[in-house]
Amino acid sequence: xxxxxxxxxxxxxxxxxxxxxxxxxxxxxxxxxxxxxxxxxxxxxxxxxxxxxxxxxxxxxxxxxxxxxxxxxxxxxxxxxxxxxxxxxxxxxxxxxxx
Amino acid sequence: xxxxxxxxxxxxxxxxxxxxxxxxxxxxxxxxxxxxxxxxxxxxxxxxxxxxxxxxxxxxxxxxxxxxxxxxxxxxxxxxxxxxxxxxxxxxxxxxxxxxxxxxxxxxxxxxxxxxxxxxxxxxxxxxxxxxxxxxxxxxxxxxxxxxxxxxxxxxxxxxxxxxxxxxxxxxxxxxxxxxxxxxxxxxxxxxxxxxxxxxxxxxxxxxxxxxxxxxxxxxxxxxxxxxxxxxxxxxxxxxxxxxxxxxxxxxxxxxxxxxxxxxxxxxxxxxxxxxxxxxxxxxxxxxxxxxxxxxxxxxxxxxxxxxxxxxxxxxxxxxxxxxxxxxxxxxxxxxxxxxxxxxxxxxxxxxxxxxxxxxxxxxxxxxxxxxxxxxxxxxxxxxxxxxxxxxxxxxxxxxxxxxxxxxxxxxxxxxxxxxxxxxxxxxxxxxxxxxxxxxxxxxxxxxxxxxxxxxxxxxxxxxxxxxxxxxxxxxxxxxxxxxxxxxxxxxxxxxxxxxxxxxxxxxxxxxxxxxxxxxxxxxxxxxxxxxxxxxxxxxxxxxxxxxxxxxxxxxxxxxxxxxxxxxxxxxxxxxxxxxxxxxxxxxxxxxxxxxxxxxxxxxxxxxxxxxxxxxxxxxxxxxxxxxxxxx
Numbered sequence: 072x073x074x075x076x077x078x079x080x081x082x083x084x085x086x087x088x089x090x091x092x093x094x095x096x097x098x099x100x101x102x103x104x105x106x107x108x109x110x111x112x113x114x115x116x117x118x119x120x121x122x123x124x125x126x127x128x129x130x131x132x133x134x135x136x137x138x139x140x141x142x143x144x145x146x147x148x149x150x151x152x153x154x155x156x157x158x159x160x161x162x163x164x165x166x167x168x169x170x
Numbered sequence: 171x172x173x174x175x176x177x178x179x180x181x182x183x184x185x186x187x188x189x190x191x192x193x194x195x196x197x198x199x200x201x202x203x204x205x206x207x208x209x210x211x212x213x214x215x216x217x218x219x220x221x222x223x224x225x226x227x228x229x230x231x232x233x234x235x236x237x238x239x240x241x242x243x244x245x246x247x248x249x250x251x252x253x254x255x256x257x258x259x260x261x262x263x264x265x266x267x268x269x270x271x272x273x274x275x276x277x278x279x280x281x282x283x284x285x286x287x288x289x290x291x292x293x294x295x296x297x298x299x300x301x302x303x304x305x306x307x308x309x310x311x312x313x314x315x316x317x318x319x320x321x322x323x324x325x326x327x328x329x330x331x332x333x334x335x336x337x338x339x340x341x342x343x344x345x346x347x348x349x350x351x352x353x354x355x356x357x358x359x360x361x362x363x364x365x366x367x368x369x370x371x372x373x374x375x376x377x378x379x380x381x382x383x384x385x386x387x388x389x390x391x392x393x394x395x396x397x398x399x400x401x402x403x404x405x406x407x408x409x410x411x412x413x414x415x416x417x418x419x420x421x422x423x424x425x426x427x428x429x430x431x432x433x434x435x436x437x438x439x440x441x442x443x444x445x446x447x448x449x450x451x452x453x454x455x456x457x458x459x460x461x462x463x464x465x466x467x468x469x470x471x472x473x474x475x476x477x478x479x480x481x482x483x484x485x486x487x488x489x490x491x492x493x494x495x496x497x498x499x500x501x502x503x504x505x506x507x508x509x510x511x512x513x514x515x516x517x518x519x520x521x522x523x524x525x526x527x528x529x530x531x532x533x534x535x536x537x538x539x540x541x542x543x544x545x546x547x548x549x550x551x552x553x554x555x556x557x558x559x560x561x562x563x564x565x566x567x568x569x570x571x572x573x574x575x576x577x578x579x580x581x582x583x584x585x586x587x588x589x590x591x592x593x594x595x596x597x598x599x600x601x602x603x604x605x606x607x608x609x610x611x612x613x614x615x616x617x618x619x620x621x622x623x624x625x626x627x628x629x630x631x632x633x634x635x636x637x638x639x640x641x642x643x644x645x646x647x648x649x650x651x652x653x654x655x656x657x658x659x660x661x662x663x664x665x666x667x668x669x670x671x672x673x674x675x676x677x678x679x680x681x682x683x684x685x686x687x688x689x690x691x692x693x694x695x696x697x698x699x700x701x702x703x704x705x706x707x708x709x710x711x712x713x714x715x716x717x718x719x720x721x722x723x724x725x726x727x728x729x730x731x732x733x734x735x736x737x738x739x740x741x742x743x744x745x746x747x748x749x750x751x752x753x754x755x756x757x758x759x760x761x762x763x764x765x766x767x768x769x770x771x772x773x774x775x776x777x778x779x780x781x782x783x784x785x786x787x788x789x790x791x792x793x794x795x796x797x798x799x800x801x802x
Binding site for chain 2: 165167
């Protein structure tokens with residue numbers, strides 16, 4: 072199969088993720104969409120690796136996974152803390168930093 | 171002997187320092203300290219004078235370098251003194267008359283609780299004036315010049331509790347500043363032209379300089395002289411300066427301050443000789459001022475202001491003589507010295523009259539004082555005879571020579587200048603006779619002062635009359651001594667150069683004409699003020715008299731020509747500053763503030779809107795990158 076199709080899929084997934092981050096209010100959903108965007112990027116990396124015939128893209132994909140895992144830890148901790156204090160997981164409610 | 175020159179300046183300066191910093195513990199002895207130091211400066215001057223007499227004409231000048239003042243690269247300014255015959259004449263006049271005025275002030279200021287400070291200022295005045303005449307370069311002269319301005323400010327405004335005195339002091343200072351600007355520009359021009367400002371090299375190098383530059387320097391020096399010597403157009407401060415205590419007026423008018431301008435022009439004679447245009451300006455200023463001052467002197471009822479007008483006029487004679495070149499320098503200085511004697515005597519006499527008349531200055535309220543103040547009457551009378559040029563007294567010898575020199579200028583110019591000088595002599599005789607008649611003759615017109623005290627005219631104490639007697643001797647004999655065997659001409663000739671003046675109609679005719687004009691002036695004054703009783707309230711008079719009572723509208727002129735435009739300019743600048751400069755600054759601030767207010771709304775706190783802006787930013791960056799790659 073033509074590897075370019077994977078890139079289309081990656082772009083589609085990234086767009087869905089980005090739209091989800093921008094549109095949804097629930098922090099968990101937003102978080103999941105962020106993960107979706109990261110993995111769309113991973114897919115693109117791996118596809119590029121395949122297309123160019125070297126391993127650089129795959130290595131970067133591993134890095135991304137590690138970073139994503141760390142980010143999940145921190146992000147979930149923040150979301151849980153916000154939920155505990157405000158009894159809501161809506162990102163719009165956490166707007167205390169504005170003037 | 172040259173190490174003594176510095177002491178001439180140092181002694182009165184020491185006095186000023188001690189008296190002004192010594193505090194109240196010197197209140198009881200301060201006036202003696204000041205007088206003794208001024209007197210010892212005179213003794214030093216006398217010692218140097220006799221030492222100088224012991225040498226021949228060309229070797230008489232002494233130089234003494236005290237220390238290097240400024241040394242930057244090739245620029246070097248020394249505090250160095252030059253004592254030649256010209257400086258010597260001034261030093262003797264300043265310290266001699268100055269000391270007499272110190273002695274007089276002991277009596278005159280006896281009841282003033284700030285007498286110590288007064289003597290401190292007097293000493294400062296002497297020190298500054300001595301520095302001015304003893305400096306061997308224009309820069310140090312400038313220091314003395316400014317010192318004189320400062321001391322005159324302090325002394326004219328000595329009774330600072332009177333607003334009029336405080337204003338007069340400020341006026342004198344500010345008008346003098348105009349002249350000072352001229353002097354500083356002249357010094358800068360000299361430095362750029364000659365590369366130095368020491369008298370010797372500057373005046374020696376005049377031949378090599380262009381006439382344009384020399385004219386510029388000359389005109390700037392003239393401006394400076396106009397300021398200090400109260401010449402038209404910078405004359406307006408002199409009349410108001412009468413607000414100071416009378417000894418100060420005597421000091422300013424006789425020994426210091428107003429003589430500085432004549433000194434400056436005479437000292438810079440080589441520059442003026444090489445710049446005929448500047449010389450014409452000098453004689454014009456002198457001739458105009460001598461008539462201006464004389465006319466003002468005729469109309470004033472305030473005895474001190476009448477004498478102030480007279481000073482202005484007599485200094486006008488000196489400036490005119492100095493502008494005539496080598497035929498006039500010597501007589502300018504000779505008239506300066508004789509004038510120093512009789513004008514100091516007249517002012518001290520006026521102070522003595524005021525002392526006896528409860529500080530009344532209006533001559534219309536004097537009259538018949540000769541019986542009550544015999545010593546003052548006689549000394550004042552001798553000063554009067556000297557100033558109108560009565561034959562045999564000192565004013566006769568010096569003024570007559572100036573009139574001769576003016577006629578000897580030749581051509582139409584000579585006739586105009588000579589005519590002005592001759593007319594001035596007549597007016598001088600008129601106003602001085604008027605002062606004399608209104609003060610000492612006629613009947614009593616005394617009136618009680620504001621607190622109702624009847625005046626009881628009495629002769630002043632010895633400390634005041636003795637200086638007056640000494641000055642009267644000078645007024646009588648100085649001119650004769652100076653003219654004996656042409657002593658004064660021979661004395662000054664090595665410094666100022668001299669040429670015999672030959673008026674076209676002969677010297678005897680000029681002398682005769684002067685006598686006739688003088689007698690006419692005296693006769694007219696007698697007809698107006700001696701034969702008829704003097705009204706004790708000034709009658710309404712012709713427009714000329716009224717203008718002269720207002721100092722020939724000098725203040726009105728200055729107000730219209732300088733003050734009002736200055737005010738309008740200031741107002742305009744304030745408007746531009748408020749609306750223009752401040753407008754730009756405030757407008758920028760308001761614009762930035764408004765824009766920030768708008769921008770602040772972008773920070774709404776919603777994470778998602780930040781995410782949109784990040785996404786948009788990324789999209790723009792990616793698009794830009796692709797676009798640039800496409801272009802490249």
